[in-house]
Amino acid sequence: MARIGFVGLGNMGGPMARNLLKAGHEVAGFDLVPAALEALAAAGGTAAASAAEAARGAEFVITMLPAGRHVRDAWLGAGGMAAAASPDAVLIDCSTIDVATAREVAGAAGRPMLDAPVSGGTMGAEAATLTFMVGGPEEAYARATPILSAMGRTLVHCGAAGAGQVAKACNNMMLAANMIVTAEAFVMAERLGLTHEALFEVVSKSSGQSWALTTYCPVPGPVPTSPANRDYRPGFATALMAKDLGLAQEAAATAGAATPIGAEALALYRRFLEAGNGDVDFSGIIRMIRGS
Ligand code: NAD
Numbered sequence: 208m209a210r211i212g213f214v215g216l217g218n219m220g221g222p223m224a225r226n227l228l229k230a231g232h233e234v235a236g237f238d239l240v241p242a243a244l245e246a247l248a249a250a251g252g253t254a255a256a257s258a259a260e261a262a263r264g265a266e267f268v269i270t271m272l273p274a275g276r277h278v279r280d281a282w283l284g285a286g287g288m289a290a291a292a293s294p295d296a297v298l299i300d301c302s303t304i305d306v307a308t309a310r311e312v313a314g315a316a317g318r319p320m321l322d323a324p325v326s327g328g329t330m331g332a333e334a335a336t337l338t339f340m341v342g343g344p345e346e347a348y349a350r351a352t353p354i355l356s357a358m359g360r361t362l363v364h365c366g367a368a369g370a371g372q373v374a375k376a377c378n379n380m381m382l383a384a385n386m387i388v389t390a391e392a393f394v395m396a397e398r399l400g401l402t403h404e405a406l407f408e409v410v411s412k413s414s415g416q417s418w419a420l421t422t423y424c425p426v427p428g429p430v431p432t433s434p435a436n437r438d439y440r441p442g443f444a445t446a447l448m449a450k451d452l453g454l455a456q457e458a459a460a461t462a463g464a465a466t467p468i469g470a471e472a473l474a475l476y477r478r479f480l481e482a483g484n485g486d487v488d489f490s491g492i493i494r495m496i497r498g499s
Pocket of ligand 1: 214215216217218219220237240243258271272273274281298300301302303304325326327328329342350442443447
């Protein structure tokens with residue numbers, strides 16, 4: 208069993224750290240919020256006094272923080288965790304951040320480092336069924352596999368540093384575009400007299416099919432577990448989708464990749480966000496499309 212340092216014990220990091228404890232690992236954690244530290248201690252972990260203290264002596268050090276600036280500060284800033292970690296520790300950042308910062312931090316850490324963003328949301332974090340998309344050295348990935356497997360079900364090694372963040376940005380850009388066009392199709396069908404059920408029945412068995420339709424259907428009824436059936440409570444909050452679409456556009460711009468549909472998806476999600484819907488599930492954008 209491994210000694211693990213874990214920094215960022217929020218909605219995702221909290222349950223992920225608890226799953227490491229359940230798998231029998233030792234976890235020393237740190238968060239700025241005292242209640243998050245108390246929850247870790249109650250689950251059998253150790254509350255550290257700082258990020259550097261959590262990292263010291265650990266074989267694996269994990270961060271699950273809001274954005275790139277937090278990740279850079281935590282690893283490389285004053286009292287940084289990279290320097291506190293032992294030279295053979297594997298460093299793993301599971302946050303969703305911009306590709307450039309992921310590459311910069313991995314390059315400057317002086318230890319083997321993986322970017323390992325996740326999909327699966329808070330439910331996946333609780334159930335240890337996350338998908339990890341991982342960038343970084345093969346050897347570090349091999350060592351980290353049992354640790355990531357205690358928090359997730361599917362691991363994909365995508366390539367060198369930053370490749371995990373590229374995969375995440377591409378996935379969420381596709382998801383957003385699929386959701387928007389699925390919502391547009393339902394609203395169009397409503398206006399033209401086709402029932403939700405009829406449209407779902409046809410498209411779920413036809414070539415317009417997608418996860419946005421068959422798992423996360425934006426109208427209530429056809430998929431009883433989708434957030435549309437509980438007034439669009441997340442699920443996956445619009446604020447997080449807008450963040451991820453911004454990261455995708457940044458990555459595309461630095462690579463000179465044309466992503467006009469991704470850009471339009473970002474513009475639509477920003478408009479929905481700015482109308483006060485940050486906490487609403489991202490499938491709720493159908494309300495804006497419908498004009499209600
Ligand atoms: P969160 O805000 O619930 O948790 C972040 C935690 O980091 C907070 O508890 C905060 O106090 C802590 N923190 C911030 N700065 C810190 C510092 N310097 N030192 C120690 N702790 C610090 O966010 P979350 O929903 O857990 O998301 C974390 C990451 O996971 C984000 O990058 C997000 O985009 C990504 N993500 C979230 C979801 C989701 O459904 N929530 C899904 C996939 C990916």
